[in-house]
Amino acid sequence: MVVGRRRLSVGELGVWRGLVDTTDELRRRLSVQLAEDSGLSPADYRVLLALSEAEGKRSRSSRLAEQMEWERSRLSHQLGRMEKRGLIRREDCATDSRGAEVVLSEEGADAFRRATAPHAKAIKKHFADALTPAQFDALEDILQSLERHLRR
Amino acid sequence: MVVGRRRLSVGELGVWRGLVDTTDELRRRLSVQLAEDSGLSPADYRVLLALSEAEGKRSRSSRLAEQMEWERSRLSHQLGRMEKRGLIRREDCATDSRGAEVVLSEEGADAFRRATAPHAKAIKKHFADALTPAQFDALEDILQSLERHLRR
């Protein structure tokens, strides 16, 4: 792992491009599948997942953003679209009048339930089934290295 | 690689999430760096790269789209934005009056030149430097498996 001496090699660039292209294509397929199965976008699903894991299926929007590691503005726009479609509701917060509570609606919970199993199946089909256990371990190790490097 | 029997495991899901999150973060950083160095977005860079590799720094827009594996509509919107900023020009095609030729402008070529080396350096810094040669080989192998699986 000779750092910073050599320049980026053609092979390294190729692997980078492959990584980007392949993950793009995987996401694209999962996104199409998710929309077919549940009418949800990946962003919708992500929000509903976080919300359905929350205490009482509700959460302060800043807390939600923090857990999801999303910008608040991003979440706010997303919630606006989801509220229009009835997937969530926004209520005033009792303890801080600046704050908003995001509440999972019945429709939101239904859509999420409808999405979950097929989504897991699609991840298995398109991603997990492609790799051997050894490749899996190797990938986990690689991701750990990348994450550590990013946080350094 | 027992296909289709077991359900997606928690570990597999975790690796999938890690893959998505880590590649997202990598892209985000490269995108910020690219913008700082050259004022270009990744989409701009991709178009300029394809165009600068083309015969005479010009190409029919459908040919460009094909090489880049982009939807024509996507390219058309992107070219519209880039034309406004003077990075490319569009000219009528001599041999097919429906067609358009996309031409790399001087400004476009400059921006691309300004972007290239720092971009490679950033890929090296954030990505390539994080991995050992063995991890690199493993990743290449994993990507090949994933691509083969997607094309099956």
Place this chain on the structure above:
DNA sequence: GTGTCATCATTGATACATCAATCAGATTTG
């Protein structure tokens, strides 16, 4: 208690991706 500052959340602007629709000009077919 009032002024200053931080925080919660939203909004608007811009760029981008995707889809469906459009339109002009080429090509094919009878």
Place this chain on the structure above:
DNA sequence: CAAATCTGATTGATGTATCAATGATGACAC
């Protein structure tokens, strides 16, 4: 050649991501 069809490219609509700006409230110093 005329009608039907296909193709190259653009456009508009919608959803999404990011950034800067805003407004309202809370917290703290004095």
